[in-house]
Amino acid sequence: MRIWGKVFGFALGFMAGRIIGAIIGLWLGHKFDQGMGIDFNAFNKQNDNERQNAFFKATFSVMGHITKASGRVTEDEIAFARGAMKRWGLNQNTTTIAQQAFNQGKQEFFDLDKQLRQLKSSCFGRHDLLQMFIEIQIQAAFADGELHPKERQILHKIARSLGISARELDFLLDRIVAGEQFHQGGAKTPQQAKTQLENAYKILGVTSNTEHKDVKKAYRKLMSQHHPDKLVAKGLPPELMEDAKQKAQDIQAAYELISAQK
Template sequence: MQYWGKIIGVAVALMMGGGFWGVVLGLLVGHMFDKARMRKMAWFANQRERQALFFATTFEVMGHLTKSKGRVTEADIHIASQLMDRMNLHGDSRTAAQHAFRVGKSDNYPLREKMRQFRSVCFGRFDLIRMFLEIQIQAAFADGSLHPNEREVLYVIAEELGISRTQFDQFLRMMQGGAQFGGGYQQQSGGGGWQQAQRGPTLEDACNVLGVKTTDDATTIKRAYRKLMSEHHPDKLVAKGLPPEMMEMAKQKAQEIQKAYELIKEQKGFK
């Protein structure tokens, strides 16, 4: 009930014998309480809406990306299931993700419209938009390569989310570097499964993860590291609208950044 604050304020004023002005004061205080309560309720409603939209759009676009290569194969479905496993999706959450994936595979999926809606809900939260794009890039690379059609879809996504080609290409390099720190998958030779990339990280890989050059100084690298860690902090992302189910992926990304930074420090000799 949205008038509880006013009712309680007036009741307290009457019990204390505040008279007319006491009742007026009680009404004012109660009104302020009601407004604060309604704002809080609206924030929670918007937060739930943002998280639900993020979740559904993530898997819809993932399905659209997969379909862009042509026919969706059993291997594609297996990769999608693996990503759901990484997010620890079970029960209703997994069913909802599978449904969204199927929606995205439809021939007339309105990608640009969906991206505009997503961007409007995430307005002012670039770290959320960035996390969404990183998940899509990771899904596209999950089979060990980026199909030309997938690249074109990713370009459309980036464009609608307000990300330039230069920024997008940097994201690609960062994700490819991250594959060597636990964030990438490649096809096993001769087998039907998928495994984590095994080449081993280099200094260049680590610098790509942080979006810096191998020639950058310690100050520049530390600044980039702190910025990325802040942008990928799981609790901050959830507070801004990341679905709790995707917190695990945010944690994994933060771990990649940490590992890359440790390798750079070791090889460049700074603390």
């Protein structure tokens, strides 16, 4: 039981207005003690859950909207969505929610602007989380091996709505394509080794002429943005942590490959 608010309220009230002041001070102190009794941890946990749910629903509904942009959803795009659900280890309940959100996003009446406003509101002040969101959407758009003009148009709309510049989006597009090739590619021949190194530079957003200190700076910035624990703390659903880990591993591998060449 909290009493210090009542004690100080009574004392200050008595000094200011004797008995009447003491009564008022006691009442104000009681209200203060009640306020101090609020479980802020539970409140913050509720906000985190709401943020994760908003991110999760937006991820699949917007993914469905993007895949339908070219006129029809391809088998590769469906496979990407299913693969994401499997890769993220969704249980039956969350898989159903994801499927419903994906199908909702494909509908003509889907309100992309409203969905993005809700996402931005839930992730206010969490730019890294919003960047992770658009990275997932870029991967979905490239699922069939190409980027349709309408898909690009939607990606730019998403970026503007989330406060991501066109320049930053172009950087993300180059980095994600390079990341996919870097993650899948090998270095069995000199040409493959050259391509792998070029992709490593693109992942970090640097060039072969960039000084090593600036390469290291870019690497640290990207690792900070994609650190799985930081992203989850900011509201990334835990199911998506594996994707964040993979991105961090690719950034690390790209930096190590470039460092070996410097």
